[in-house]
Amino acid sequence: MKIRVTFEGQEVELESGVQAGYLLEVFDFGGRRPLAFRLNGHLLDLHSPLTESGQLEPVFPEDPEALKILRHTAAHILAQAVKELFPEARLGIGPATEEGFYYDFDRQSPFTEEDLAAIEKRMKEIVKRRLPLKREEISREEAQRFFAERGETYKVELLREISDERVSLYRQGDFVDLCRGPHLPHTGMVKAFKLLSVAGAYWRGDERNPQLQRIYGTAFFDQEALKEYLERLEEARRRDHRRLGRELELFSIEEEIGPGLILWHPKGAIVRREIENFWLEEHLRRGYQLVFTPHIALRDLWRISGHLDFYAENMFAPMEIDERAYQLKPMNCPFHILIYKSRKRSYREFPIRYCELGTVYRYERSGVLHGLLRVRGFTQDDAHIFCREDQLEEEIFRVLDLVVYFLTVFGFEEYQVYLSTRPEKFVGSEEVWEKAEGALRAALERKGLSYAIDPGEGVFYGPKIDLKIRDVLGRFWQCSTIQVDFNIPERFDLSYMGPDNRPHRPIMIHRALLGSLERFFGVLIEHYAGAFPLWLAPIQVAVLTVADRHEPFARKICELLEASGVRVEPDFRGERLGYKVREAQVKKIPYMVIVGDREVQEERLTVRTRSGENLSLSPEEFLEKVQEEIKSKKI
């Protein structure tokens, strides 16, 4: 059979099954050698057979797909190195990931740091061998036999679940792996890579399966990019909120209290309160009503709400008081619902928006706890909106508008937005779901947010929108979530009186914009690297004296600033100026006011900014500048 491949207007006729690498001799790629091709949109490496006609695109290293191919090949090299050094290790899977690659191995004894170094060394040798990665296609049965003979039971298991009659293998030297490809032409092209860590991982992510050892690594086309990546890892370590949280005295987690429970120290607490003040002010401005609710409730409440059915494993165990069982709240919704239910509601009141900084407790498995980002007690910036179906789009739009506003103020300008649609198991009618999904979509489009659809990823009670924010290091964090709920109004038999003088069922929206104050704070610490913008900074101004005789004037400056609500820290200690400057700098205080003979005499201030610049201002000018900067929430 003949096929036709076109590239930049040129067309060539080939015998089906010819290796794609042949095209290197047919077309002119501007003197460059592609790593692979894209034919009709899917990737082919140079050793893949051409079996269909179509448009050809070359893939060069700068192509986003190219890095994945490289990393996938790096994973194979890793596997080859491990098999050479530890022939008893059985292979799991080894894909490329966002940041690099990994390969899973089943081996009795764990890989040590030294093993990792030895493996990396062997990988370098394999790279030097410049082994071609050859693609072979064989029948599934043949492949099963092949891997069974080699004792690769996991590969056999994978093959059992593949429905294709023919499968592809990739061979590099003596190493053969079941793999769809594509791969680089030869191992010599993997020039910059590094193994990073070993961790346990369940076979196929299921904890009932055996646990394999996963070796993580990363790879790039050149050393420079690898170096940059490793520096970014280093920067992330420097910004780690757990480290900064301790160094800047923001928060702590104490063994005596228990894992996943946060102590907000004075400096962290003031940041939190600033966020909360801003949050509340903005909510009140936008038609929300503030409520407060208890931390525990009768177990029956959680039975009615359904949490005992679908959320029990995340709830703290019940406690008995006066022969009745109570449970800590994992969510705030039932309380808000009971406020709604406290009297008859009319459509004229709609939409009703209750907001609360509600502290909830969720049982999280010990292994998942992580600093402020994953805890067992946290405060959600929660709200529940009750409205009619025809108000849904407008309400979602308003929520989106609010969340984008908040995030922008904190300096997050880039988001990933996901719309999760109806899952297999769901409550309510398909019709209601479709309407709601349509409303969410319309609101997203009206707000001008581009989004991806997560089909079937909605919660059983309604569709949702999740937002992930991108921090300065390019990492994404989920904070905001907006969920429509068809279920809980039903369970609590909510109603409102419509214009037709008949009761109707309202729709409810759950939403948290910052997510939890704990997580958001953690993300903020890392985003700002601990250097909070002035309006959030725990200490906004440090006043440093050069010598003891400058103290009276310095004290006056402190009083001036404090009287205007500026958070000031005097440093009149008998230390040298350099020492005090360094200390204030380490604490990441935005402004240092330096008071010496010159300042006292001229009644002007020398102000050192966090970035190390010096300004000369009168006390009044400085106060005004500070107040303006606080008010504008300048980043």
Added chain:
RNA sequence: GCCCACGUAGCUCAGCAGGUAGAGCACUUCCUUGGUAAGGAAGAGGUCACCGGUUCGAAUCCGGUCGUGGGCUCCA
């Protein structure tokens, strides 16, 4: 929860062929009054996470518990 690693002064870490604890920073006191990222001296501070075992003797070896970290899974 599971796998692996780790747990020594407030912090960062050294000590570990088993002989009973050390540094730097921070803290306190004294000297120094010094102009933009660490002046000098002295001092105080540890049941070596906890419990048990081996041993004449354990921070060091073994077991268990708790906690932390990297992952798996889940999510704010």
